Amino acid sequence: MPERIFDAQKFRSARRASNRVQAQVGAAVGVNESSVAKWETGRTTPPPEKLARLAAELGQPLNALFPRIGNPDLTDLRCDAGFTQQETTAVLGTRSPNPLSRAEKGKTRLAPQYEAPLAAAYGVTVEVLLRAQERSFGNDVPEPAAAASIPAVARTDSDAAVPGTPRTIAEKIEYLLAETYAPGERPSDEEISRRGNAAAGGFVLSPSLVHDLRTGKAAEAGAGELGALAAALDAPSSFFSSDSDEVTRIVSGARMLKNGLTGMAARGDGEAMPADLMDFLSEIIDEIRGSDRPGRPDNT
Structure with a gap:
């Protein structure tokens, strides 16, 4: 299997940058301080099932701190x-x-x-x-081709569907969860429903409905439910309510751009992004994200 790469020096640097001592990191994943010390000196490596929690504890994206080459089994x-x-x-x-x-x-x-x-x-x-x-089972099954990271407005074939673009509600939920949270830090169905209801100002989502939508057991939902779900996952409601590939690609492209910049900052790649550029991008994302949230007044 394509196990994640553990770099002892990189892990030690991330731990120090997080201002956590070895004992704190160990306690977060259920091991003692000496185990963390052995990881940092390269004498041993963490069990693979602890890597996601370690990355989250150090405030690092899992794929940045412990990258994996290849698709998962x-x-x-x-x-x-x-x-x-x-x-x-x-x-x-x-x-x-x-x-x-x-x-x-x-x-x-x-x-x-x-x-x-x-x-x-x-x-x-x-x-x-x-x-x-x-x-x-040894079958080299590729993942669906990822949508192009260039915003859809720059494409000339805007009417063509992009392979790998999330289409169903379940696929869109999975996309947002995968692009936003480390696996061990994803919100539960109960937490998603709580956030959605808070944004909607009333009871709209139940944990069972969120579960059914996320797993594909339920393929449809009402406009209010989709709006609350989008708000809970920090996305515009049009991401769920629209069947347009254009809308999906724009939102996906914006999310990938935002995550790409976040990943660069976390890894320390290159120079820091200029503050005015970060402010500009944040304003655009916030405007797209917030323009059609439940309960937001229409400005037209």
Whole structure:
């Protein structure tokens, strides 16, 4: 599997930059100070299921601090979500992790009843889970081609659908979660519903509805529900309510641009972004994001 790359010096620098001592970092992931010291000197490496939590604790994007070359298999998805094999038994409702273990080893594929619960626990769609499973069986399944990072307004083929553009509500939710949060830090369905209801000023979303929309069990929702969901995920409601590829590409492009700049800052790539440029980008993103939130007055 394409395990994440652990660089001891990079990890030590990130820990120091976060103003945390080794004992604090260890406590956050359930190990003692000496274990962290061994990681920083390169004598040992952290268990892969602890990397997402370590990155979050140090305030770093997971892919920036512990990059991985290649697409994930089942083991990678589990580790990125912070689960050991044994811990997945509560998700699968089994007495042992054997069903997952055999799938991760490329011996027996997951039974259909395990797919949706496991995908939900990992914070991915069933489609993402099944592609990862195929890789565990030695099949080189590519991810759908990512949408171009250039804003859609610069494209000349604006009427053509871009492969990999999120189309369903479930795909759009997964896109926003994947681009905004480290796997171990994603908000729960209950938290998403709470944020959405707060933005809408009333009860609009229930945790069960959020779960059904996120996993694809429910394919449609009302305008108020989609607006509250968008507000909870810090996106314009048009991202969910519109069937236009143009809208989806613009929002996706803006999100990728924002995350790209954030990643550059976190990695220390190149010179710092000029303050006026950052202010300009923030204003544009805030205007797009906030113009159609639930309860916002119409300026026309």
